[in-house]
Amino acid sequence: MTYAIDVRGLTKKFGNQVVLDRLDVTVPTGSIHAVLGPNGAGKTTFINVLTTLVRPDSGTAAVGGSDVVARAAEVRRRISVTGQNAAVDDVLTARENLTMMARLLGLTRAESRVRTDELLERFALDEAAKKRVSTFSGGMRRRLDLAISLICRPQIVFLDEPTTGLDTRSRRTLWDEVQRLRTEGVTILLTTQYLDEADALADEISVLDRGRVVARGTPAQLKAQVGSDIVEVRNERGVLVHELHTDGTPRDVIDVLSASGVQDAGIVTIRRPTLDDVFLAVTSETGSRHDGARATREVAS
Numbered sequence: 001m002t003y004a005i006d007v008r009g010l011t012k013k014f015g016n017q018v019v020l021d022r023l024d025v026t027v028p029t030g031s032i033h034a035v036l037g038p039n040g041a042g043k044t045t046f047i048n049v050l051t052t053l054v055r056p057d058s059g060t061a062a063v064g065g066s067d068v069v070a071r072a073a074e075v076r077r078r079i080s081v082t083g084q085n086a087a088v089d090d091v092l093t094a095r096e097n098l099t100m101m102a103r104l105l106g107l108t109r110a111e112s113r114v115r116t117d118e119l120l121e122r123f124a125l126d127e128a129a130k131k132r133v134s135t136f137s138g139g140m141r142r143r144l145d146l147a148i149s150l151i152c153r154p155q156i157v158f159l160d161e162p163t164t165g166l167d168t169r170s171r172r173t174l175w176d177e178v179q180r181l182r183t184e185g186v187t188i189l190l191t192t193q194y195l196d197e198a199d200a201l202a203d204e205i206s207v208l209d210r211g212r213v214v215a216r217g218t219p220a221q222l223k224a225q226v227g228s229d230i231v232e233v234r235n236e237r238g239v240l241v242h243e244l245h246t247d248g249t250p251r252d253v254i255d256v257l258s259a260s261g262v263q264d265a266g267i268v269t270i271r272r273p274t275l276d277d278v279f280l281a282v283t284s285e286t287g288s289r290h291d292g293a294r295a296t297r298e299v300a301s
C-alpha cells in the first residue's frame with residue numbers, strides 16, 4: 001500500500017509542552033482522513049508539520065512520498081493548504097483573488113483567466129465574481145479559499161477546520177466539494193471538531209486528544225466503540241440522571257434500561273453519539289477499563 005501521507009512516531013514540543021506525541025497516521029492515496037479533536041488538541045500543529053511550516057522534533061512524516069523536512073520543496077509542490085485564516089484579500093473581488101494567485105503561481109495571463117473561470121463556476125462563485133470579498137458570507141469565503149488552493153491542482157489537500165463557524169447549508173456545500181475532490185483522486189486530510197463532519201466525509205478518522213491519537217478507525221468502527229446511540233434519562237425535574245449506550249433498537253433500549261436498574265425512568269430520549277461520547281469511550285478504554293458498549297454514566301444523583 002502506498003500512502004499519500006505517512007507519519008511515524010511524530011513528536012513536536014513547544015518549550016516543555018509536548019504538542020504532538022508520537023503520532024502514527026497513514027493516509028492511502030485518494031482517501032479522506034479526518035483528524036478529530038477539540039481545541040488545543042494539536043490539529044493545526046499537525047497540519048503545519050505536514051505542510052512544512054513547522055519542523056518536528058522527532059519521528060518522520062512523508063507527504064506524497066517525500067520527507068517534509070529533507071524534501072520540503074518537493075512536498076510544497078504537491079500540496080495545498082486552507083486554514084482558519086483564509087488567505088484571501090478582502091479588498092479584491094473573488095475573480096481578482098484567483099487571478100492574482102494564479103499569476104503568482106506562474107500561470108500565464110491566458111491560463112490564469114481560464115483557470116479562474118473554471119474555479120468560479122465550480123464553486124458557484126461566478127455571480128459573486130465581481131464583488132469584493134469583504135461583502136462575502138463565511139461560506140463564500142471558505143469556498144473561495146478552497147478554490148484558490150486548487151489553482152495549482154494539488155495531489156494532496158489539507159483543510160484545517162474547513163467548516164467551523166459555517167451554517168448548515170454552507171457546510172453541506174463544502175462537504176460536497178471535498179467529496180468531489182476525492183472522486184478526482186485527490187487525497188484530503190482535514191481537521192475538525194465535529195463528529196458528524198468526520199462521519200460524513202472521512203474514510204478514516206484519527207481522534208487526537210492533547211497531542212495523542214487516542215482512537216483511530218473508520219467512522220463505523222469508532223461509533224461501534226461508543227454504541228451507536230445514547231439513551232438519556234431525566235428525572236421529573238428534567239435533570240439528566242443517566243446516559244446509557246444502546247444500539248438504538250427498541251428492544252435494546254428496554255434491555256439497557258432494565259439492566260442498569262433505572263427505575264421510574266422519567267423522560268427518556270435517544271440521541272446520536274457526539275465527540276464527547278467518543279472521548280468518554282476512548283478515555284475509559286485507556287483509564288479504568290469497563291464494558292464500553294454497556295457503560296453507564298451517572299450524570300447526577
Ligand SMILES: Nc1ncnc2c1ncn2[C@@H]1O[C@H](COP(=O)(O)OP(=O)(O)O)[C@@H](O)[C@H]1O
Pocket residue numbers: 014019037038039040041042043044045046
Ligand atoms: N507556536 C506555538 N508556540 C507555543 N505553543 C503553541 C504554538 N502553537 C500551538 N501551541 C500550543 O500547542 C497546543 C496545540 O495547539 P494547536 O495545534 O493550535 O491545536 P488545535 O489546532 O487542535 O486547536 C496548544 O496548547 C497551543 O497553545
Ligand SMILES: [Mg+2]
Pocket residue numbers: 043044045160
Ligand atoms: Mg487549530
